[in-house]
Amino acid sequence: MGQKRQILTKDLVLTALAAALLSAGKQALASIPNVEVVTLLIMLYAACFKPQIAFTATAVYIFIECFIWGLNTWVIAYLIHWNFVAFATFLLARVFKFKNRFIYLAFTILVTAAFGVLTTTIDAIVSASKSRYTFGAFFVAIYVRGIYFYIVHVVGNAVFNITLFAPLRDILNGLMVKYYGKDVFLKEEKPAGKDGKQKISKAGKPVTQLTEREECDKIISDLSQRESFEGSDKKK
Numbered sequence: 643m644g645q646k647r648q649i650l651t652k653d654l655v656l657t658a659l660a661a662a663l664l665s666a667g668k669q670a671l672a673s674i675p676n677v678e679v680v681t682l683l684i685m686l687y688a689a690c691f692k693p694q695i696a697f698t699a700t701a702v703y704i705f706i707e708c709f710i711w712g713l714n715t716w717v718i719a720y721l722i723h724w725n726f727v728a729f730a731t732f733l734l735a736r737v738f739k740f741k742n743r744f745i746y747l748a749f750t751i752l753v754t755a756a757f758g759v760l761t762t763t764i765d766a767i768v769s770a771s772k773s774r775y776t777f778g779a780f781f782v783a784i785y786v787r788g789i790y791f792y793i794v795h796v797v798g799n800a801v802f803n804i805t806l807f808a809p810l811r812d813i814l815n816g817l818m819v820k821y822y823g824k825d826v827f828l829k830e831e832k833p834a835g836k837d838g839k840q841k842i843s844k845a846g847k848p849v850t851q852l853t854e855r856e857e858c859d860k861i862i863s864d865l866s867q868r869e870s871f872e873g874s875d876k877k878k
Contacts, residue, residue, distance in 0.1 A: 652822060653695055660687055660699035665706050676795040681727060681754060682802045682810075685746065688728045689735035690814040700728050715768055719761045727753055735811075743808045750803040751796055758785070758792035 660683075667679040680703070687696035704720050734740050734749065766780035773780070785792075 649822065653692065656691065656821070657695045657698050657702070660691065660695060661702035661706070664699060664703040668703075668707070676791040677798040678795075679802060680724070681750060681799050682806060684724060684727050685731045685750070685803075685807065686810055686814055688731035689811050690818055693732055693736070696728050696732065697725070700724050715764050716761065718764050719757070723753075723757050723760055743804065746807055747800060747804050750799050750807075754796045754799045755792065758788065758795065762788070 664680055664683055667683055671677050671679060684696070684700055687699055691699075704717070704724060707720065708717055730749065730753070731746075734745065740746070762781055762785045765784050766777050769775075769780045769784075770777040
């Protein structure tokens, strides 16, 4: 019971910290139009944190934005977009376990471009409902007017993702193991075969799989080596 309460407390602290970091990151770059780190952070949360932490932090962030800016059509876009980013990244990283950074780069570019289409669609629907002009006319006008900002948004997120996502993901994975403890955070993976038997490759060699424990031990080892290298480099 005590351990469960301790884990719950750690979850709540991490959720609050994650939500605060989203808001702080958004405000820090608010002076630069359409340049944001929210996409990167939500993807990192979904890839490294427990699902409930990632989704709750995202929801809290949206609520804080509503509190700051009030309610408008952008709230609909935020509810759809940010939750989709979290859910899709969770599928890519935690369900399908993709490691290739270019998969996440491609996803970032597509989902960021889709955000411009989504916000334009919502604004065009609202505007068309109050005017004699059609949805199509409003959509083209609004999208063309904002296309420069959409391009900046895509390029900015692509740069953040290709340079920061992979290294920050590795660091966060290691920190999560240290934060919760290996015995709490990790569970052993099932044997390679569904029947519990060892898989054999076409070459006749056994197929080995690292357990999550072994994988995270490797992450911690790499992180420690990196810290040791940086420390020795500073001494020089």
